[in-house]
Amino acid sequence: xxxxxxxxxxxxxxxxxxxxxxxxxxxxxxxxxxxxxxxxxxxxxxxxxxxxxxxxxxxxxxxxxxxxxxxxxxxxxxxxxxxxxxxxxxxxxxxxxxxxxxxxxxxxxxxxxxxxxxxxxxxxxxxxxxxxxxxxxxxxxxxxxxxxxxxxxxxxxxxxxxxxxxxxxxxxxxxxxxxxxxxxxxxxxxxxxxxxxxxxxxxxxxxxxxxxxxxxxxxxxxxxxxxxxxxxxxxxxxxxxxxxxxxxxxxxxxxxxxxxxxxxxxxxxxxxxxxxxxxxxxxxxxxxxxxxxxxxxxxxxxxxxxxxxxxxxxxxxxxxxxxxxxxxxx
Amino acid sequence: xxxxxxxxxxxxxxxxxxxxxxxxxxxxxxxxxxxxxxxxxxxxxxxxxxxxxxxxxxxxxxxxxxxxxxxxxxxxxxxxxxxxxxxxxxxxxxxxxxxxxxxxxxxxxxxxxxxxxxxxxxxxxxxxxxxxxxxxxxxxxxxxxxxxxxxxxxxxxxxxxxxxxxxxxxxxxxxxxxxxxxxxxxxxxxxxxxx
Ligand SMILES: C[S@@+](CC[C@H](N)C(=O)[O-])C[C@H]1O[C@@H](n2cnc3c(N)ncnc32)[C@H](O)[C@@H]1O
Numbered sequence: 451x452x453x454x455x456x457x458x459x460x461x462x463x464x465x466x467x468x469x470x471x472x473x474x475x476x477x478x479x480x481x482x483x484x485x486x487x488x489x490x491x492x493x494x495x496x497x498x499x500x501x502x503x504x505x506x507x508x509x510x511x512x513x514x515x516x517x518x519x520x521x522x523x524x525x526x527x528x529x530x531x532x533x534x535x536x537x538x539x540x541x542x543x544x545x546x547x548x549x550x551x552x553x554x555x556x557x558x559x560x561x562x563x564x565x566x567x568x569x570x571x572x573x574x575x576x577x578x579x580x581x582x583x584x585x586x587x588x589x590x591x592x593x594x595x596x597x598x599x600x601x602x603x604x605x606x607x608x609x610x611x612x613x614x615x616x617x618x619x620x621x622x623x624x625x626x627x628x629x630x631x632x633x634x635x636x637x638x639x640x641x642x643x644x645x646x647x648x649x650x651x652x653x654x655x656x657x658x659x660x661x662x663x664x665x666x667x668x669x670x671x672x673x674x675x676x677x678x679x680x681x682x683x684x685x686x687x688x689x690x691x692x693x694x695x696x697x698x699x700x701x702x703x704x705x706x707x708x709x710x711x712x713x714x715x716x717x718x719x720x721x722x723x724x725x726x727x728x729x730x731x732x733x734x735x736x737x738x739x740x741x742x743x744x745x746x747x748x749x750x751x752x753x754x755x756x757x758x759x760x761x762x763x764x765x766x767x768x769x770x771x772x773x774x775x776x777x778x779x780x
Numbered sequence: 781x782x783x784x785x786x787x788x789x790x791x792x793x794x795x796x797x798x799x800x801x802x803x804x805x806x807x808x809x810x811x812x813x814x815x816x817x818x819x820x821x822x823x824x825x826x827x828x829x830x831x832x833x834x835x836x837x838x839x840x841x842x843x844x845x846x847x848x849x850x851x852x853x854x855x856x857x858x859x860x861x862x863x864x865x866x867x868x869x870x871x872x873x874x875x876x877x878x879x880x881x882x883x884x885x886x887x888x889x890x891x892x893x894x895x896x897x898x899x900x901x902x903x904x905x906x907x908x909x910x911x912x913x914x915x916x917x918x919x920x921x922x923x924x925x926x927x928x929x930x931x932x933x934x935x936x937x938x939x940x941x942x943x944x945x946x947x948x949x950x951x952x953x954x955x956x957x958x959x960x961x962x963x964x965x966x967x968x969x970x971x972x973x974x975x
Contacts (some may be wrong), residue, residue, distance in 0.1 A: 455923045456898050463867070485872040487864035487892040492876075528876050674845050674861075674873045681846075703845050703858055703873050 465505035466493065472509050477519060479593075480656045481526060483680035492525045527594040528675065531565040533610075534572045534617035535670075536702055541622045542719040543573075547697055548580045551665065557586040560664045560691065562655060563672035564590040567601025568614075571630075572621075573668070574644040579624055583647060589661060591653035602650045604640035606631075611638050655684050663693050670701035678708070685711040689727065698725045783973050784926070784966050785900040786812050786849070786865075788893045790886030790916070792819040792908030794936030798956060799832055799906070803854065805960035808837040811970035812902075813849050814963075815893065817884045819912070820859040829856040845873045857884035864892040880912035890916020899924030902966065904959060906930045908940025914947035921948045926966075928952045928959060 466489070470482045481489060493505060500518075502508045512519050534540050551557050557577075564570050570590045577583040592598045606614075615627040631638040653661065655672065667688045673681050688698055689711050698706065698715060700723040706715050715725035791798060795818045806814075818828055829842045836854075843855040849869045857863035861873040862884050879885035890903055890913060903920035905913045907930060921927040927950040932938035934955040945953065952962060 459895060459898065485864070485866065485874075487866050487872050487895070488862075488874045488876065490895065491864075491888065491892070528874065530875050530877055671875050674875070678846055703861060705845075708846065 462490075462505060465509070466490065469493070469505055469509045469512065472513055473519070476513055477523075478657065479523065479654070483656070483677045484526075484675055485677055488528075488675060489526065492528075496522055496525050524594070524596065527597070529565040529594060529597045531568045531671075532617065533568040533606075533614040534621045535569065536722075537617050537621035539670075539699070539702070539722045539724075540572060540576060542722045542724060543699070544576055544580060544622055546719055547666075547724060548576075548582060551582060554665060555585065557582060557666070558662070558664050559586060559588045559666045559668065560661055561588060561590045562592075562653070562661075562667060562669040562688075564592050564598075564601055564650075565594070566597045567604055567650075568606070569668070569670065570601065570648055571604060571640050571644055572618075574648065575618070575623070575630055576621075578644070586647055588648045589664075590648050590650050591661070593652060593654040593656075595652055598650055598652060602645075604645060606638045606640070608633055608636045608638050655687065656680065660687060660691050662691065664691050664696055665693060666697040666699065667692055668699040670699065670704070673700065673704045681708075682710050685709045689714050692727045694727060694729045696727045698727065699723065700725075781969050781973060783900060783970050784812055784902050785897050786893065787814045787902045787904065787963060788890055788916075788920075789814060789816045789904045789906060790890065790908070790913035790940075791816065791906040792882075792886075792910060792912065792937070792940055794907035794909075795819070796831060798930070798936065800835060802906070802956050802960055803832060803836040803838055803840070805957065806836070806838060806963060808839070808852065810838075810852050810963070810967045811974075812851050812967060814838075814854045815843070815849070815857075815863070815865070815889065816854065817857045817863060817886045817889045817913075819882050819884070819886075819908070819910075828859065829854075832856070843871045843873075845871060847871050857889065859884070862888045864888060865896040866892075867896050869896060880910060882910070882912050886913030887916040891919050894919045894923050894925060897925070901925035902928060902963075904928040904930075905941055905944040906956075907935035907937045909937040910940060911943035913940060914944040917944050917950070918948040921950070926951050928954065928962065930959065931955045 474480045474482060497505065497508060512522055561570050561573065567590065570588060573588065574583060577586050590601060618627045630644065631640050669688065673684060676684065685706060692698060697718065700706065702723060704723060706712055706725055714727055716728050718724045718726045799816065799818065820828060829840050832840050838854045839852065840854040840856065842858050843863055847870060849871065858873065860883055861875055864872045864874060866872055879888050893901055901920055903917045903925060905917055917927050927948050929941045929944045929950050931953050932941040935941050944950065954962065
């Protein structure tokens with residue numbers, strides 16, 4: 451009986467692989483490097499709601515029925531969010547990071563994976579209270595279009611306001627939270643002035659490219675859904691998008707330290723996972739063939755690097771001469 | 781005799797006392813990891829693992845995202861995140877919706893652990909006042925793993941153990957001391973099997 455189960459599990463792994471491959475090829479959404487355990491739960495959940503016996507049946511449906519795929523896509527993207535989630539993070543932004551942004555003429559902030567917008571409005575409120583809002587542009591992106599639509603609307607369930615008010619106060623809010631929205635029936639409609647400098651747009655962190663030069667990137671509780679390889683790719687994207695000295699803010703349980711880009715960042719607020727991109731030149735020592743354990747900054751190391759560079763230069767010159775001799779006209 | 785590769789424990793109300801007592805009876809050279817979900821109330825930011833450290837010889841830490849799971853170590857799910865186990869025996873965290881009104885949820889840990897470890901998994905339900913974990917324990921049992929529940933008569937809160945017992949034909953219903961003995965015995969069996 452146990453054997454059957456392990457075979458079943460192996461079969462499911464194969465079916466899962468095929469499903470994710472099919473979705474990628476057909477629709478361009480790439481979940482192949484998402485953490486599997488969580489995906490597995492969501493897929494099983496959809497299977498049982500929609501009454502499929504196997505993942506294979508679902509592959510067929512997902513390929514042939516676009517409406518079903520849209521539903522399934524919503525299942526796969528977890529949009530759980532809050533206003534002022536982790537209030538202490540927002541305290542750190544206000545107290546330790548914003549003072550460093552005050553000097554800038556124009557502040558560009560990218561909130562990646564903004565979900566239904568609660569986090570972006572929290573940020574707007576904070577910027578406003580610190581007098582930075584008017585010179586800020588906030589790019590709020592997500593790959594889930596229906597979440598993004600809700601974010602743009604900025605209308606939330608009034609029942610949540612109590613919790614958000616308390617979060618706001620813990621986060622060091624200095625005004626009355628009720629000034630930031632209009633209550634209408636069972637909705638809280640966020641104040642228009644908070645939206646003025648927010649640009650909402652669709653962006654997929656896995657398949658889309660750079661987003662322009664940013665002073666700050668906030669990407670919280672998105673990377674936990676990615677495997678190590680994918681996390682590395684996204685850190686590459688963030689590192690390219692941040693200006694020198696720019697800030698990277700991750701979720702409480704996320705870290706840049708286990709990635710390839712760790713040495714591009716200094717800790718600013720450790721407990722809150724706020725990092726600053728440093729300006730150290732990157733010397734990729736893995737490519738230097740050294741048998742001895744010389745300290746990276748020792749003269750030995752520098753001499754060795756110089757030799758390698760000059761050797762490469764000689765090789766390049768040789769190559770250029772070769773090209774010249776083959777193609778003397780140019 | 782079978783080799784067990786991991787122990788998962790689910791515990792809710794009354795958990796701090798029960799876990800402290802259980803962990804204090806265990807040696808620091810267990811041949812498998814122990815992975816724990818303890819329900820916490822919303823917004824508790826403390827590291828629960830710190831509260832457990834006193835009195836135990838074991839290495840106790842909060843589970844980190846993508847961390848490799850090591851034998852002899854005790855891992856605690858961070859509050860406000862679900863804790864899942866990948867097939868390559870690393871952790872994943874998620875902030876998906878609550879399951880059974882809980883995040884972390886015991887079912888979420890147990891079900892993913894069962895996928896990762898199959899029949900080589902021991903699932904244990906301790907004191908608690910809800911029914912999280914009973915589906916997960918059933919899955920562990922169905923896949924040939926070992927299902928253990930704290931004796932409801934000895935548990936501070938009996939409803940979670942009772943729910944688990946009524947959902948699954950469990951292998952052992954024991955007070956904490958005997959659960960500790962069982963863990964030690966199974967860990968020693970592993971070591972014997974290895975040599
Ligand atoms: C759990 S929510 C986090 C929301 C918010 N940042 C917070 O911390 O409260 C994760 C968000 O990441 C988005 N997401 C997941 N994969 C993505 C991708 N490849 N590109 C862009 N957004 C993605 C989801 O659609 C979802 O809105």
